Amino acid sequence: MVREVAESCVESLMAEIVSSYCKGVYANKPELAAPRIEAIGFQVGHRLSERYTMDRPRFTDHLEAIKFICKDFWSDLFKKQIDNLKTNHRGTFVLQDNRFRWLAHMSVDPSLVTSGSIQDPSAMAENEAAQATGLHLYFPCGIIRGALSNLGIPCAVSADISNLPACSFVVRIKV
Amino acid sequence: MIVCLAVVGHQNNPLYIQSFTEADDALKLHHIVHCSLDVVDERVNNPKKSGPTINEAFLGLLYPTENYKVYGYLTNTKVKFILVTTDLDVRDADVRNFFRRFHAAYVDAVTNPFHVPGKKITSKIFAERVSTMVKSFGLSPAS
Numbered sequence: 001m002v003r004e005v006a007e008s009c010v011e012s013l014m015a016e017i018v019s020s021y022c023k024g025v026y027a028n029k030p031e032l033a034a035p036r037i038e039a040i041g042f043q044v045g046h047r048l049s050e051r052y053t054m055d056r057p058r059f060t061d062h063l064e065a066i067k068f069i070c071k072d073f074w075s076d077l078f079k080k081q082i083d084n085l086k087t088n089h090r091g092t093f094v095l096q097d098n099r100f101r102w103l104a105h106m107s108v109d110p111s112l113v114t115s116g117s118i119q120d121p122s123a124m125a126e127n128e129a130a131q132a133t134g135l136h137l138y139f140p141c142g143i144i145r146g147a148l149s150n151l152g153i154p155c156a157v158s159a160d161i162s163n164l165p166a167c168s169f170v171v172r173i174k175v
Numbered sequence: 176m177i178v179c180l181a182v183v184g185h186q187n188n189p190l191y192i193q194s195f196t197e198a199d200d201a202l203k204l205h206h207i208v209h210c211s212l213d214v215v216d217e218r219v220n221n222p223k224k225s226g227p228t229i230n231e232a233f234l235g236l237l238y239p240t241e242n243y244k245v246y247g248y249l250t251n252t253k254v255k256f257i258l259v260t261t262d263l264d265v266r267d268a269d270v271r272n273f274f275r276r277f278h279a280a281y282v283d284a285v286t287n288p289f290h291v292p293g294k295k296i297t298s299k300i301f302a303e304r305v306s307t308m309v310k311s312f313g314l315s316p317a318s
Contacts, residue, residue, distance in 0.1 A: 047286045053251035054282055057230035150252045152185065
């Protein structure tokens with residue numbers, strides 16, 4: 001029995017998680033919101049990886065598992081594959097998505113974000129806009145980390161948002 | 176007839192172990208399951224070149240004891256399913272089929288947000304589904 005949910009609900013929920021954790025639950029200590037959101041993503045990724053690896057043969061090495069994340073896992077979650085995968089062959093992988101689905105409908109208006117400082121408005125506004133968007137990427141980082149750790153690969157995942165709507169996820173495998 | 180089913184996590188911790196017969200000693204069945212974990216590790220680490228591919232989840236007959244046959248299945252997330260049966264002429268395809276449905280039931284139980292990964296599965300719905308599957312497995316080879 002497969003139940004379906006409108007995608008707009010999922011996107012709204014993601015946005016509201018970030019908003020309520022940053023301004024509501026951890027209003028006095030906003031730096032605690034990010035690890036909390038990432039931990040929620042970890043649990044979700046853990047469970048999703050159980051379901052999506054069900055009918056597949058076992059992975060032989062780390063690269064196979066990362067390729068699974070890039071292709072099947074990403075397309076089950078976001079209906080598209082990762083656009084670019086880079087590795088330094090020493091345990092670091094960069095997964096680049098040129099149009100991340102959960103950020104695609106978000107527009108950041110720099111003039112609204114800045115609080116009116118005159119020094120360097122455009123650069124500061126861009127910085128704040130980038131920071132605000134970066135908060136929305138903790139959850140997907142947690143999902144990737146949870147999925148990989150369930151496949152037996154402990155790692156650390158961070159996101160890089162230098163040019164939206166493209167974003168990169170950097171996976172560093174812990175030896 | 177299936178006498179025992181076990182789900183063992185990736186650190187060899189038992190997540191679900193259930194015996195389906197009152198006659199046999201539960202402890203003996205637990206012991207059989209425990210011994211079969213070693214066989215699973217051996218199968219995975221030393222693949223036989225003429226055997227099935229090393230990447231398949233279904234591991235096949237692990238070892239026969241005097242009354243029982245023990246089958247194994249290893250998922251991608253290093254969770255092992257062990258099945259102990261007393262049937263003498265059980266078909267390979269039946270066991271594969273059973274493991275596939277058992278895997279689906281396991282995934283449903285684990286995606287329960289109230290289930291803590293690494294702890295035992297306490298879902299009653301999972302237990303009911305499993306006992307239904309076990310009953311229907313016993314019936315199919317019969318007339």
